[in-house]
Structure formats: C-alpha cells, structure tokens
Amino acid sequence: MKQIKGVVFDLYGTLFDVHSVAARCESFYPQRGREISLIWRQKQLEYTWLRSLMRQYQDFERATEDALVYACQHLGLDLTDARKQVLCNEYLRIAPFPEVPAALQAMRDSGLPLAILSNGSINSIDTVVKNAGLYDQFAHLISVDAIKIFKPDARVYALAEQMMQLDRNAILFVSSNAWDVTGAGYYGYPTCWINRGGSTFDELGRRPDHIAHSINALADLLTAAQVDC
C-alpha cells in the first residue's frame, strides 16, 4: 500500500448501505421485500451493462426505475406511480455504513485525497453525500454520466485517473462489487475488495490486490502504510 497517493471509492453498497431500500420494499409489500429487492438490484445492474453494450445509455436513475418495473411485473405485484417514486427516491436517502465517517477522516488525516466514482448521476451522488455530511471529505465526486457509459467500461475508470491527476498505479480503487474491482484492476488500478459478509469473488480472471471486511479495516491498512513511509 506504500505507493498509494489517493483512494477512489464506489458508492452504492461500498460506502453507503442500500439496506433501507429493501426495508422500504418490505413496508409496501409485506413478506416480499427481500425477493423484490434482490431482483430489483440484479436487473438494475444488468440494465447498466446491457445498455452500455447496446450503446443505449440512459442514466442510472432510469435503469433503477426500469428494473423496479420489471421486478414488480415479474412477481405479479401492483406498482403504482406513487410507490415507484417513493421506492426510487429511497436511493437518495441511503446512509453510510456506520464506520465510514470516521474511517474517511482517518484516511484524510494521513494526507490521502479521496474520491467517489459511481454509476449514479452527479445529482444523486451529491445528494447522498451531502445528506450524510461527508461532502467535505472528498476531493472529487465523479459520475459516469459525463461519458454516458457505465462501469466496467475502461473509459469510466479513466475518469478517476484524469480527475485525481495521479498515475493509476498510485490510486487505490475500492469497491464491494467483485466485477467493479475486476474492471478497475484490468484498467490498472491497485484494488481493494470490501467483503463485509463472506461473499464469493467473481471468476473473471483477476483477483483483488487487497481484501478488507470494512472501510475501517482498509483505513488501518492505509494509515499503517503511510506511517511506514
């Protein structure tokens, strides 16, 4: 970790917990919340990948809405416009994982510039980060919307390198999504996979350079390495 001069984070599921979205599903559809949110999340990702391959980009918020429509239709559940709006807006109300604020502060205290690189629109990223009171921790909030293609297209990962003005081998890329870690690794970033709960890493021909079970554990690794320098 000694060569690391900056850190780029994924947002959804990595710094911020999307659990509240599932809870809101459960409140509208008792006993079905988990089922809905699993299909919703799966299709949300699929639609970003497929639209990227088809060169038919629409923003992440549209993919999120389309995926929810699919999930409810697939499960035979009635989705009113009002419910759709509340459920999709829940993505703007998500909270950081409990350890995140202090862990980000520790990394900043050790002199590392931090950034977020997300599939979300810049408006969504801004809203979520400001709501959590974390806006001042980040040197850059970067959205794929600038180039109209989603992760793991290499051009997305290039955005962070350009904004940070550091060589890619000096930027640690951090995500809880195995496919995101792999895409960043193929681009050339050192990577850290956040594995909070015994997930299985994807078989895409690359392993993460580091694994941590929380952002706090990552901060410990990084700050120890900085002190070593």
Next chain:
Amino acid sequence: MKQIKGVVFDLYGTLFDVHSVAARCESFYPQRGREISLIWRQKQLEYTWLRSLMRQYQDFERATEDALVYACQHLGLDLTDARKQVLCNEYLRIAPFPEVPAALQAMRDSGLPLAILSNGSINSIDTVVKNAGLYDQFAHLISVDAIKIFKPDARVYALAEQMMQLDRNAILFVSSNAWDVTGAGYYGYPTCWINRGGSTFDELGRRPDHIAHSINALADLLTAAQVDC
C-alpha cells in the same frame, strides 16, 4: 412478416433446450441441481457481458466453466475436475426443442434461408447442430468468436447481416432471451421473442415486433406471410 427474406436464430434456449444441463447438475448434486443451474446460467451471461465491457474476451466455453466454478464455490459444493468437465460438456449434448426440426423444415420449404448467431464458439455450434441432424437446414452458422465480443454488442448483430447478404430490415431475428431480442432490435432487425412459458420481457426501452410461444408458432406466422405474398 411479408418483408422477411431470411431468419436468424439464437441457439441456447431458443432452438436448443439446455434443460439437460440442469438435469446433469441434479444427478451430481441431488436436491441442488436447480439452484446450481440458475446461478450457473446467470453468471455465464454476466461474465459474457462483463468481459465484453472490460475488453477481456475469452470464449463462451471459458465463461461457462468460470460461471460453474463460481456457482459451486458460492454454494459450498465440491467441484472436481472430472465433474466440471462432464457438466461443461453437457452443453455439447443438448437437444433441440421437440418442434424445432419440423418447424425449420417448414420455413426452408417456404424458401427462407436460415442462420444461427450464437455466443458459442464455432466448434460448439457445429457440434450441437450436427448431433441434432440439423446441419443442412442452415445457410450460415455464425459465432461471435470471429470478432471476440459477445451479444448484445452491435458488432455481433452486424455479422448476420453481412453473412446473409440481405438488408437488416429483411432479416427476422429470433431469440428467447429478451435482452438479445432488444439488442437485435436496436441494431435494426425485425424481432420475434420466443416466450415458451410466461416470462417477463425486460425493460430496456424496446418491445419485440412479434411474440411466439414456440418455433412452430413462428413458422406458422412466417409461412402464412409468404403465402400471402
């Protein structure tokens, strides 16, 4: 359908039934076959999409093997090399859906050239089609392997247009995969979605031009249209 001068089919799940793959999983892992084959299929597709976006193409057979490794690891099941080989080879032993041979013959009798456009390697497509005794029905067997990227990248769909030497609006593209139908539709083909069992079409901004519940039902539509001419 009157403007249709040729028909291009997807292979896996559209003309050929991959059910026997799940049955083989069940024989090795009693009570777990369905669970394994669902994750296996999901990851097989994901890996083709992700590797395409990452520009890290490896052939479909490799994606299939990697996805099986993930599925067994995720479920905590022991996968020996011998079992892996048997399960992956099952993809070379799949059979056409029962109505397919007669339906293809009917389309050919009405003068339509037929082709297959598949993510599989040319060796896999050849083997499967020859085993089923259907080799002579097709004017072209087309693999993405020629251009090292998977569906739904537009360059894949372009292959069929080049090989068939017909305008894209005269080629009907037929698949049971909603995302494949959508990619072909965005490319410019008229499309038919084969929906054998009440599936939900994906929310990717396009609908299929036609829907049929079997290849036989499609043949009826096509041959009626040809007679009308």
